[in-house]
């Protein structure tokens with residue numbers, strides 16, 4: 001079998017919340033170089049990537065065959081995270097498939113697909129779990145692994161399934177942004193007794209690197225990661241322990257969440273800022289994130305934590321550990337303590353976690 005170990009990796013989504021740590025992890029020790037696709041090469045994020053060294057920027061959009069071809073050409077690896085919040089579910093399916101096909105044609109040897117759970121299927125095909133930005137990726141992940149059965153000697157492929165970034169629970173403009181009410185850190189979300197398989201971006205950096213470093217073993221693998229199943233009472237208790245300030249989780253019914261919750265102002269917008277609401281395949285933000293919360297509430301998505309411990313023995317294993325590290329890191333970087341960071345006057349002034357919010361693409365969804 002030919003070697004799949006790549007040296008130069010084309011990254012789609014490199015300037016994003018996920019892509020930034022993934023690229024850092026790839027180039028830090030100069031083992032890999034990266035060609036990063038961006039529509040916006042003058043953004044602070046693109047400049048920060050360039051400053052890492054071993055990174056070049058290709059200007060353009062993933063929704064263009066010629067750009068994709070230029071991106072993959074001369075690269076032997078690929079990390080593809082197609083932004084479904086731009087394209088919407090239907091268009092994401094198309095460009096993800098074309099990305100895989102063009103990567104093979106252009107001679108890529110190892111293809112990592114940035115994936116999310118196939119929420120609808122994991123919920124037993126009950127439409128209450130339908131989450132466009134998850135299902136769009138989850139379907140293609142299965143398709144890629146299926147193609148890979150035949151193609152694995154020509155181009156290896158792995159599926160890297162993440163989940164809601166833990167960082168979103170302490171950030172502005174997210175489905176689980178915190179509020180501070182009467183001096184109490186508060187999360188009002190429709191989670192019931194369920195739990196969210198939150199991921200740590202720092203660990204995503206490690207796992208993505210691991211996939212490229214271990215391309216032979218990773219060929220055909222579906223690596224599904226998380227810190228742990230985070231129920232929000234556990235989040236609040238851990239937050240109190242780490243910060244010394246009171247915190248609470250308030251289980252919120254969907255109707256209230258969509259009237260006054262963190263995404264309520266965007267409820268009627270398309271889940272994908274370039275998706276067309278007149279197209280009946282387009283989900284609204286409300287429909288999309290209702291499926292999202294129903295999936296976590298019913299805990300339809302599980303992880304194999306023993307496998308994660310084997311692959312990444314030093315991974316972050318609890319929300320409390322994550323909060324402790326984040327508190328420490330924030331202080332070191334001059335962002336202040338976690339408690340200070342979630343105060344509304346700071347939360348909504350800090351650079352947003354998601355580039356899409358930083359660029360105000362969806363009225364700051």
Ligand SMILES: NC(=O)c1ccc[n+]([C@@H]2O[C@H](COP(=O)([O-])OP(=O)(O)OC[C@H]3O[C@@H](n4cnc5c(N)ncnc54)[C@H](OP(=O)(O)O)[C@@H]3O)[C@@H](O)[C@H]2O)c1
Pocket residue numbers: 012013014015016017018019037038039040043060061062063081082083084085086115116133134162163164165168353354355356357
């Ligand atoms: N939020 C979460 O918790 C989470 C967790 C796991 C996965 N995801 C998924 O990750 C994807 C978004 O990535 P992110 O979380 O890193 O969000 P983000 O911070 O908003 O970044 C979006 C990224 O996609 C790129 N992008 C968007 N449209 C593009 C286009 N037409 N052509 C080329 N690049 C384009 C942006 O690049 P430029 O702006 O530089 O062009 C940027 O790098 C979504 O599909 C989302 O479902 C999200």
